[in-house]
Amino acid sequence: MNRPLRKGIAVLALATLVGGQVGGGAVAWADQREHDDHDTVTPIKHVIVIIGENRTFDNLYGTYVPRHGQHVLNLLSQGIVRFCGTNTGQDVPDTSATGDNHWGEVYCLRDGTIANAALTTTSTQTISSVSYSVLTGTVPEYQALVMGNREFAMMDNLAYQPARGFWVMNEDGEGPTYATKRNNDIWACLDDGEDADKLSDACVKLMTLNDLTAESTGGVFDATGTRYFVSIQHNLTGHGIILEVNGWL
Numbered sequence: 001m002n003r004p005l006r007k008g009i010a011v012l013a014l015a016t017l018v019g020g021q022v023g024g025g026a027v028a029w030a031d032q033r034e035h036d037d038h039d040t041v042t043p044i045k046h047v048i049v050i051i052g053e054n055r056t057f058d059n060l061y062g063t064y065v066p067r068h069g070q071h072v073l074n075l076l077s078q079g080i081v082r083f084c085g086t087n088t089g090q091d092v093p094d095t096s097a098t099g100d101n102h103w104g105e106v107y108c109l110r111d112g113t114i115a116n117a118a119l120t121t122t123s124t125q126t127i128s129s130v131s132y133s134v135l136t137g138t139v140p141e142y143q144a145l146v147m148g149n150r151e152f153a154m155m156d157n158l159a160y161q162p163a164r165g166f167w168v169m170n171e172d173g174e175g176p177t178y179a180t181k182r183n184n185d186i187w188a189c190l191d192d193g194e195d196a197d198k199l200s201d202a203c204v205k206l207m208t209l210n211d212l213t214a215e216s217t218g219g220v221f222d223a224t225g226t227r228y229f230v231s232i233q234h235n236l237t238g239h240g241i242i243l244e245v246n247g248w249l
Contacts, residue, residue, distance in 0.1 A: 084108040084145065084158065084167070091153040091174040103148025106155050106169065106189075106200075125197055143198040146189055148173075151182070152203065157217050163225030163248065166190050168206065170219050170230065176212040183208045184215045186230070207245075211235045221248075 051060060062075035063083065075081040089104025122133045127147055146169070148155060153173030161168060167189045175182030189203040209216065214235040221228050226248050233240040 082108040082143070084160075086155045086158055086169070088154050088156050088172060089148055091148075091150075103150065103153040103173070104155050105144055105148055106146040106158060106167070108143045108145055108198075125199070127199075143192075145192065145198070146200045146203065150175075152185075152187060155187075156215070157219055159219045159221050159228070161188075161221055161225050161228075161248065162223065167200070168219055168221075168228065169203075170216040172215045172217070181212055183210065183212060185209070186216050186219070 049057075049060075051057065058075050061072070063081060064072060064074060065076065066072045071077070076083075085107060087105050087107060089102040091103050125132050125144075128149065132144070132147060145167070146152075146155065153171060153175065155169045156172035157170040159168045160166075169187045169189060171184045171187065173182075173184055175184060185205050186207040187203050188206050189200040191200065192198050193201045195201065207216075209232065214232050216230050216232055219228060219230040226246060228245040228248065229242060230245065231240055231242050235241070
């Protein structure tokens with residue numbers, strides 16, 4: 001362990017924080033070591049990160065995305081974790097002049113560079129007799145997790161259940177506007193398993209809203225995965241509410 005180097009950096013940092021009130025010895029010491037430092041874009045030579053007890057670098061920076069041209073070795077860059085989100089779509093019935101029945105999708109991204117992202121290849125996946133062109137060769141790699149349909153449309157939010165490792169999704173489709181009206185629901189979907197595609201292996205309906213004017217949004221689990229909080233908005237009362245749903249195993 002190079003204790004003198006750490007001490008010198010700490011003293012120099014302190015001198016900067018207190019406006020140079022520490023004697024010039026610290027700066028002189030740093031000048032003596034300057035010829036050993038690598039050239040940097042900015043005058044900053046070292047950054048000290050203080051992490052709390054029982055925490056690791058990946059606790060804080062596991063999903064950090066560096067600026068273009070910079071690199072970091074973390075969970076995201078190694079493909080161990082993913083960013084997942086929703087492309088809500090626009091489920092306007094195709095009987096409308098502006099209708100396209102875009103039911104949305106849930107997707108996940110892995111890390112990469114901007115240059116990598118331009119190198120795209122595709123493959124075709126067929127779901128319920130409908131063929132989709134899916135990006136397969138991009139880095140960041142785009143992976144479809146759930147493809148929407150008329151009965152499961154416009155996924156608006158998703159939450160990860162940490163105890164069991166599945167996803168809970170809030171539906172925000174246009175079902176209430178169809179001739180045969182349908183409520184918006186809250187769904188649970190498995191992650192992708194050991195099979196040929198990258199799609200969720202199964203989804204089940206957890207809850208349904210009996211108020212056709214309402215929708216659920218912003219669902220989130222606590223750290224234990226046993227308490228789920230979700231907002232119900234646009235309901236008949238005119239007031240949004242937040243529900244706590246417990247009993248998760």
